[in-house]
Amino acid sequence: KAGVTQTPRYLIKTRGQQVTLSCSPISGHRSVSWYQQTPGQGLQFLFEYFSETQRNKGNFPGRFSGRQFSNSRSEMNVSTLELGDSALYLCASSLNVGGRTGELFFGEGSRLTVL
C-alpha cells in the first residue's frame, strides 16, 4: 500500500512569491492534515480537510490556505511568502477526521526555503 506522497520535496522561493504544495493521502483515507515544522516551534497544526471541507484550522494568518479534491488529494498554498515561512511542511492522512480518532500517517514533507 503506497504511503503519503508529498510534492515537491524541496523548493526555494523569494519573499513575496507564492507557493503550492501537494499531498496525496493513503488510498481510502479521507482526512488530510497539514503541519508546519520548524526547529524552534516543533510541529504546528495548520488545518485539516475531510471530504473536501475544512474541519479544523490552526492559528496561522490568512496567507496560508488549502483545499481538498474529490479524490482526497490536498493542496496548501502560501501567498506573499516571508522569510519566517521557511520550514518543513508535513501532510498527514487518516481514515477519519480529528487526530484522536486514530493514527496519523505522515509524508516525508516539503522543505520550503524562502530567500
Add this chain to the structure above:
Amino acid sequence: GENVEQHPSTLSVQEGDSAVIKCTYSDSASNYFPWYKQELGKGPQLIIDIRSNVGEKKDQRIAVTLNKTAKHFSLHITETQPEDSAVYFCAADVGSQGNLIFGKGTKLSVKP
C-alpha cells in the same frame, strides 16, 4: 490557547540505559495522547498511544504512563539501542474536532 510542553529538548544516553521523556498538557478535556518518532529525513511515525481511561500501556521496550489529575504523561524506553536515536514528539487532542497539538520534540541520542 491550548498547548503541550515537552522536556527535555535533548537527551543523550548510553546504549542499554533507559530514557524518559515527559509532557504536560493544558486542556483538561484531552483524552488521547500519542507519541511519534521522527527519524532523519522522514515524517513522524506513531510508536505508541494511550487514552484517558488507561494509566499505563506497554509495547515491548516502550511504555507510556498517564496522570490525568496532574495533566502529564511520559514515554519510557528501556534497553535503548542506537536505532532509537530520533526526535520524539508527544501530542494531545484538543477541541471538539480533536486535532492534535504536538510538543516541541525531544532529540534522543543513544551512544553505542
